[in-house]
Amino acid sequence: MIPAPYLLYIGNETDPLSVKTSRGLAYWRPQACLGQYRSSASAISLGLPDLTFAEAVQRGARTLVLGVANAGGVMSPTLVSDAVAALDAGLNLASGLHARLRDQPEIRAAAAAKHRELFDVREPPQRLPIGTGYRRPGRRLLTVGTDCSVGKMYTTLAIERRMRELGTAADFRATGQTGILIAGSGVPVDAVVADFIAGSVEQLAPARRDGGWDLIEGQGSLFHPSFAGVSLGLLHGAQPDVIVLCHEPGREHMRGLPGRKLPPLAVCLQANLEAARLTSPEVVCAGVALNTASLSEADARRVCSEVSQSLGMPCQDPVRDGVSRIVDRVLSFDIEGVA
Amino acid sequence: MIPAPYLLYIGNETDPLSVKTSRGLAYWRPQACLGQYRSSASAISLGLPDLTFAEAVQRGARTLVLGVANAGGVMSPTLVSDAVAALDAGLNLASGLHARLRDQPEIRAAAAAKHRELFDVREPPQRLPIGTGYRRPGRRLLTVGTDCSVGKMYTTLAIERRMRELGTAADFRATGQTGILIAGSGVPVDAVVADFIAGSVEQLAPARRDGGWDLIEGQGSLFHPSFAGVSLGLLHGAQPDVIVLCHEPGREHMRGLPGRKLPPLAVCLQANLEAARLTSPEVVCAGVALNTASLSEADARRVCSEVSQSLGMPCQDPVRDGVSRIVDRVLSFDIEGVA
Numbered sequence: 001m002i003p004a005p006y007l008l009y010i011g012n013e014t015d016p017l018s019v020k021t022s023r024g025l026a027y028w029r030p031q032a033c034l035g036q037y038r039s040s041a042s043a044i045s046l047g048l049p050d051l052t053f054a055e056a057v058q059r060g061a062r063t064l065v066l067g068v069a070n071a072g073g074v075m076s077p078t079l080v081s082d083a084v085a086a087l088d089a090g091l092n093l094a095s096g097l098h099a100r101l102r103d104q105p106e107i108r109a110a111a112a113a114k115h116r117e118l119f120d121v122r123e124p125p126q127r128l129p130i131g132t133g134y135r136r137p138g139r140r141l142l143t144v145g146t147d148c149s150v151g152k153m154y155t156t157l158a159i160e161r162r163m164r165e166l167g168t169a170a171d172f173r174a175t176g177q178t179g180i181l182i183a184g185s186g187v188p189v190d191a192v193v194a195d196f197i198a199g200s201v202e203q204l205a206p207a208r209r210d211g212g213w214d215l216i217e218g219q220g221s222l223f224h225p226s227f228a229g230v231s232l233g234l235l236h237g238a239q240p241d242v243i244v245l246c247h248e249p250g251r252e253h254m255r256g257l258p259g260r261k262l263p264p265l266a267v268c269l270q271a272n273l274e275a276a277r278l279t280s281p282e283v284v285c286a287g288v289a290l291n292t293a294s295l296s297e298a299d300a301r302r303v304c305s306e307v308s309q310s311l312g313m314p315c316q317d318p319v320r321d322g323v324s325r326i327v328d329r330v331l332s333f334d335i336e337g338v339a
Numbered sequence: 340m341i342p343a344p345y346l347l348y349i350g351n352e353t354d355p356l357s358v359k360t361s362r363g364l365a366y367w368r369p370q371a372c373l374g375q376y377r378s379s380a381s382a383i384s385l386g387l388p389d390l391t392f393a394e395a396v397q398r399g400a401r402t403l404v405l406g407v408a409n410a411g412g413v414m415s416p417t418l419v420s421d422a423v424a425a426l427d428a429g430l431n432l433a434s435g436l437h438a439r440l441r442d443q444p445e446i447r448a449a450a451a452a453k454h455r456e457l458f459d460v461r462e463p464p465q466r467l468p469i470g471t472g473y474r475r476p477g478r479r480l481l482t483v484g485t486d487c488s489v490g491k492m493y494t495t496l497a498i499e500r501r502m503r504e505l506g507t508a509a510d511f512r513a514t515g516q517t518g519i520l521i522a523g524s525g526v527p528v529d530a531v532v533a534d535f536i537a538g539s540v541e542q543l544a545p546a547r548r549d550g551g552w553d554l555i556e557g558q559g560s561l562f563h564p565s566f567a568g569v570s571l572g573l574l575h576g577a578q579p580d581v582i583v584l585c586h587e588p589g590r591e592h593m594r595g596l597p598g599r600k601l602p603p604l605a606v607c608l609q610a611n612l613e614a615a616r617l618t619s620p621e622v623v624c625a626g627v628a629l630n631t632a633s634l635s636e637a638d639a640r641r642v643c644s645e646v647s648q649s650l651g652m653p654c655q656d657p658v659r660d661g662v663s664r665i666v667d668r669v670l671s672f673d674i675e676g677v678a
Contacts, residue, residue, distance in 0.1 A: 132596060133564025190534040197533050197568040222571075225472025225618050229536040229572025236564045257471060279564050 002094045002119050002184045003062035004032040007051060007086075011079060012039045013068055019044050021096050021178045022067035028157050028182045034061045037086075039078070053089035063119070065181055066095040075099045084110045094119035096177035121180040124192040124200065131198030131237050133279040138208030139337040140280075141330060142240035143218040143289070144272045146262045148227065148255040150248045151318065152218040153179050155289040158318040159244070160215050162327045169212025173205045175234065179217045189219055190230050197233025205238060211337060213330075216240065222271050223263040224254055232275055239279045241335045244326060245269050248291040249303050265307060284333060287314035287326035341433045341458050341523045342401035343371040346390060346425075350418065351378045352407055358383050360435050360517045361406035367496050367521045373400045376425075378417070392428035402458070404520055405434040414438045423449045433458035435516040460519040463531040463539065470537030470576050472618040477547030478676040479619075480669060481579035482557040482628070483611045485601045487566065487594040489587045490657065491557040492518050494628040497657040498583070499554050501666045508551025512544045514573065518556045528558055529569050536572025544577060550676060552669075555579065561610050562602040563593055571614055578618045580674045583665060584608050587630040588642050604646060623672060626653035626665035 006029075008022040016023075026033050026046045035051035038044075051059070064086040066079070075083075075097060083093055083101070087110040095101050101118040102108050111118050141159065143152040156172055156179075163170035172179070174186025187200045205214040216238045220227035247265060254260040263271075269285055276283040288307050292300035300317055308315035314325035345368075347361040355362075365372050365385045374390035377383075390398070403425040405418070414422075414436060422432055422440070426449040434440050440457040441447050450457050480498065482491040495511055495518075502509035511518070513525025526539045544553040555577045559566035586604060593599040602610075608624055615622040627646050631639035639656055647654035653664035 130595075131565040133599065134596075190532075192533050193529075194531050194533050194536050194569045194572070195529040195566060198565055223617060225575045226470045226537055227534060227572075228575055228614075228617070229568040229570075230533045231568075232561075232571045233533070233566075233568025236567055256469075257473075260472065275567075278562060278567070 002181070003092055004029075004184060005034045005061050006032055006063050006065045007053070007056040007061045007091065008033055008036045008046060008048065009064055009066050009068060009082070010036050010038045010043050010046070011068065011082065012043050014042065014044060016044060018069050019046070019067065020069065021181060022046060022065065024178045025065060025067055025181050034059050037064065037082075039082075053086045053091060057090045061091060063092040063094050066093065066097060067181055069097070075104060080104055080106055083107050087111050087114050087116045090114065090116070092117045092119070094121060094181060096121050096181055098122065121177045122188050122191055124188055128192060128196040129199040129203055130196065131202050131233075133198070133236060133239070136202070136207040136239065137338045138205070139211070139213045139335050140205055140216060140238055140240045141213060141242040141244065141286070142216045142235065142238040143244050143246050144231070144235065145218055145221045145246040146223065146265065146268045147221050147248070147251060148224060150246045150251075151289060151291040152246045155244060155246050155318050155323065156215050156217045157182065158323045159327055159330070162323050163213060163215075166327070166331070168331065169210055170215055171212065173214050173216045175201070175204070175217045175219050189234055190227065194229065197230060198237035201234050201237025202239070218246070221268070222275065223268060225260070226256065235272065235276050236279045240276060240283055241280060241337070242284055242286045242330050242333065243272055243276060244286055244289055245272070246289045246291070248294070250294050266311060269311065285313060286330040286333070287316070289323065289326065290315060290317050292317045292320060341520070342431055343368075343523060344373045344400050345371055345402050345404045346392070346395040346400045346430065347372055347375045347385060347387065348403055348405045348407060348421070349375050349377045349382050349385070350407065350421065351382050353381065353383060355383060357408050358385070358406065359408065360520060361385060361404065363517045364404060364406055364520050373398050376403065376421075378421075392425045392430060396429045400430060402431040402433050405432065405436060406520055408436070414443060419443055419445055422446050426450050426453050426455045429453065429455070431456045431458070433460060433520060435460050435520055437461065460516045461527050461530055463527055467531060467535040468538040468542055469535065470541050470572070472537070472575060472578070475541070475546040475578065476677045477544070478550070478552045478674050479544055479555060479577055479579045480552055480581040480583065480625070481555045481574065481577040482583050482585050483570070483574065484557055484560045484585040485562065485604065485607045486560050486587070486590060487563060489585045490628060490630040491585045494583060494585050494657050494662065495554050495556045496521070497662045498666055498669070501662050502552060505666070505670070507670065508549055509554055510551065512553050512555045514540070514543070514556045514558050528573055529566065533568065536569060537576035540573050540576025541578070557585070560593075560607070561614065562607060564599070565595065574611065574615050575618045579615060579622055580619060580676075581623055581625045581669050581672065582611055582615060583625055583628055584611070585628045585630070587633070589633050605650060608650065624652060625669040625672070626655070628662065628665065629654060629656050631656045631659060
């Protein structure tokens with residue numbers, strides 16, 4: 001677990017996309033985000049208090065989160081010296097960068113000297129188990145998608161929030177870097193060694209007996225020719241009782257692959273259910289979550305309504321409408337949750 | 340490429356299973372195996388000449404192959420000192436062990452001093468590409484299976500041998516440690532980082548324009564809950580024109596998973612064809628290869644005949660019968676081989 005609360009590092013970043021991870025953290029875990037660290041007033045603001053490392057420590061911050069995505073994934077000298085200063089001030093470090101904190105000699109030395117911890121969230125855990133597919137107790141939901149980056153993390157977190165509002169025990173289980181920083185723990189499933197994909201997810205959402213839900217963040221798509229292996233191993237390891245299908249209407253092609261069309265929703269849904277049955281024979285789909293950011297309000301309503309009618313299940317845009325109807329359907333299923 | 344010819348290391352091994360990899364090498368690449376190195380006369384013999392390291396070098400050997408599987412995957416002090424002696428004598432080293440050659444300080448030092456190369460065949464290559472699924476020229480065949488260890492490597496190598504007998508250009512593309520040692524190159528696909536499974540196979544069997552075949556060794560099974568992600572990424576990356584289904588009749592459960600039944604052949608075949616169509620829309624199955632080692636001659640014939648009739652395609656045991664009818668069917672297909 002990454003110790004909270006956090007100070008979010010912005011540095012000199014002026015490109016909104018480069019602080020996507022920090023923004024996700026500020027949105028989904030506001031109570032965990034004490035402030036932001038900016039090197040200049042022209043850098044992007046997430047609307048949090050600007051704090052120095054010393055001020056953040058004084059207010060109780062435990063970890064500086066390097067939730068920035070810089071070109072090439074390397075750590076600039078400025079970033080390294082800021083990181084060392086944060087360690088010296090008493091903060092731990094968490095990073096979602098490609099370059100590893102522990103591969104930077106100055107950072108490693110400062111962390112050792114100050115007995116601080118370094119969290120590289122793209123680094124998978126050591127000694128993962130091989131999956132077994134044996135039934136385990138618990139209630140599990142997995143988001144699946146027609147493509148990468150269609151809103152699976154957002155949808156999963158929205159379902160967690162809604163279930164908790166309803167008094168249902170529910171925990172988001174992160175499988176990507178932003179999700180891991182938001183949750184404070186998780187497994188970067190696309191970074192594990194191929195033999196351990198399913199096993200890593202069995203470990204992430206193990207047997208559970210309190211009646212609560214594990215809500216597992218999906219990755220990729222069974223129809224993405226670059227990453228489908230990750231999605232299938234994740235599906236088998238998750239052993240979901242319920243899946244929720246995520247999609248962005250109007251997307252011209254699979255992410256990163258011009259010319260490669262997205263699968264029809266019904267085809268994608270059936271393929272996921274069929275594959276999931278290997279480890280979860282009674283799996284059902286509770287609904288569809290659409291990212292309609294590119295559509296007008298009227299078009300978004302029309303598309304949601306059409307999808308809902310054609311597939312016979314709730315369809316909502318989690319950002320515009322929340323996920324209450326999808327969650328109501330999840331909770332209406334008679335899921336035993338025992339193996 | 341691992342430089343041939345090879346000297347095969349047996350050491351003191353007395354368990355036939357522990358020299359499985361060396362035996363495969365001696366069987367499939369006899370012309371590449373000059374001899375064996377045994378520490379005692381009671382060790383297993385592969386029927387090759389017993390040579391010292393110096394004798395092997397004198398006869399032209401380039402690489403000592405540590406094709407032994409010892410308990411725990413660690414390197415014993417004897418193994419390490421033998422490896423150092425081989426380097427000193429002028430041999431390169433190739434290993435299929437879990438423990439890495441380059442993690443042994445004495446071995447690394449001796450290799451550096453003598454300018455010899457170390458090949459850890461379980462170590463995936465650096466800088467793998469992300470797969471794209473775009474059509475590439477070439478003729479490609481992939482073996483798929485109902486389970487792990489049902490004869491996919493043997494079948495693929497038997498198809499290579501038969502095609503070459505017929506004068507057809509064909510190259511085995513290895514995806515597992517034994518296969519890599521046999522071929523002298525390949526990618527240990529179950530050891531690559533999950534995001535790169537498909538990409539690693541696209542690199543292993545890239546665009547090919549000479550009209551010849553790439554024969555890709557399959558791994559695992561779409562129906563094995565531990566490893567299906569590997570199998571799916573391999574299927575997409577292989578982009579096969581033709582698949583051959585491998586199976587061992589009578590197996591009680593999926594490998595390593597008591598209680599988990601194997602899928603019916605027809606179900607397994609359809610699932611593989613359907614998944615393969617994502618990157619190879621016209622994919623077909625040329626036949627079924629059965630490992631009937633546990634059956635009597637009569638039972639083996641009966642089972643092959645039944646499978647052949649029910650699926651409408653050739654079915655052979657590659658060990659008992661070879662693969663000539665399967666290969667005839669492969670070559671009867673009208674496969675353009677251009678993207």
